[in-house]
Amino acid sequence: MAQIDFKTVYNDMLPFWNQISDDEKEFICMQSTDIIYKKGTTVHDSTECSGVIFVRSGCLRVYMMSDEGKDITLYRLYKGDMCMLSASCVLSTITFDVFIDAEEDSECYVINGSAFMKVSNDNPDIKIFSLETAVSRFSDVMWVMQQILFMSMDKRLAVFLLDESSRTGSDFIPFTHGQIAKYIGSAREVVSRMMKYFANEGIAESSRKGITITDKQKLRNLTL
Numbered sequence: 287m288a289q290i291d292f293k294t295v296y297n298d299m300l301p302f303w304n305q306i307s308d309d310e311k312e313f314i315c316m317q318s319t320d321i322i323y324k325k326g327t328t329v330h331d332s333t334e335c336s337g338v339i340f341v342r343s344g345c346l347r348v349y350m351m352s353d354e355g356k357d358i359t360l361y362r363l364y365k366g367d368m369c370m371l372s373a374s375c376v377l378s379t380i381t382f383d384v385f386i387d388a389e390e391d392s393e394c395y396v397i398n399g400s401a402f403m404k405v406s407n408d409n410p411d412i413k414i415f416s417l418e419t420a421v422s423r424f425s426d427v428m429w430v431m432q433q434i435l436f437m438s439m440d441k442r443l444a445v446f447l448l449d450e451s452s453r454t455g456s457d458f459i460p461f462t463h464g465q466i467a468k469y470i471g472s473a474r475e476v477v478s479r480m481m482k483y484f485a486n487e488g489i490a491e492s493s494r495k496g497i498t499i500t501d502k503q504k505l506r507n508l509t510l
Contacts, residue, residue: 292318295395295482299340299368302411312403317401323388332383335399337373341367344392349385349468357472358434360384361426370420373399434471442470443480444508447490451499460496 291314297303303311323329329346330336339346346363348371363369364384370376371384376399408413433442446469450459460464463481464474481497484490489504490497499505 290318290320290395292395295340299493300415302415305411306409307438309310310409313401314397317398318396319396321396323392323394325388325391325503327388328367328385329388329392329394330384330386331443332374332385335403336372336386337397337399338373338376338397338402339363339369339386340395340397341365341369342393342395344388344390346394347389349387350383351385357385357468358430359469360368360430361423363388368419370416371423373402375398376403376416377406391473405430439472439480440478440483440508442472443477443484446470446507447485447497447499448502448505448509451502457499457500457502458496461478462496463492466497 293311296311296314308414323344323346328339329339341363343365346369347359348361348363348369349357349359351357367385402412408414433445437445443466446466447459450461451457463477467474467477470477481490481492484505485492487504489501489508490499
């Protein structure tokens with residue numbers, strides 16, 4: 287595998303890069319790793335400071351887990367996205383636990399959490415950037431909570447299917463009922479019952495491979 291030029295990568299991705307010393311740049315690059323996470327791999331399990339993660343390809347799912355083992359997806363990370371919540375040692379004000387799994391084979395650049403914290407402690411610009419990056423994700427988290435607390439199940443499912451269709455540019459969503467339940471904070475049985483209703487109404491159909499939207503306008507009407 288070719289050696290990664292982290293200096294060029296971080297110059298394009300990190301707004302504070304030109305504000306730190308050459309020694310600090312070298313230190314961060316030396317503490318960076320190119321990692322490929324296979325689909326289904328646990329990337330971060332909240333027991334340690336996994337580091338700052340940059341997604342170069344693939345998809346990571348960030349979620350919370352209840353004491354009973356039920357999880358709910360907070361958001362997903364795609365190419366070009368960065369995760370600060372995996373670097374709990376850097377953000378001491380973030381006190382809740384999150385978990386991260388690879389939904390697809392994913393290539394990521396990871397900066398060692400302790401190394402990033404060491405440099406950020408000497409540079410307010412880095413600390414501010416870290417906080418702003420973490421806070422920017424809270425709008426996604428609050429959107430999830432709003433759906434769970436205030437939206438009916440049919441609307442939540444319709445919103446999810448439309449969002450996925452918009453993101454991929456396809457009316458086929460390659461997820462099982464169990465996967466969708468995790469994304470919208472429900473149970474597989476509930477999603478299956480709702481999908482049966484959608485099928486009866488001619489809105490969407492299920493198969494072993496996923497969900498096909500058959501009437502997008504009817505699906506949009508459920509979100510109104």
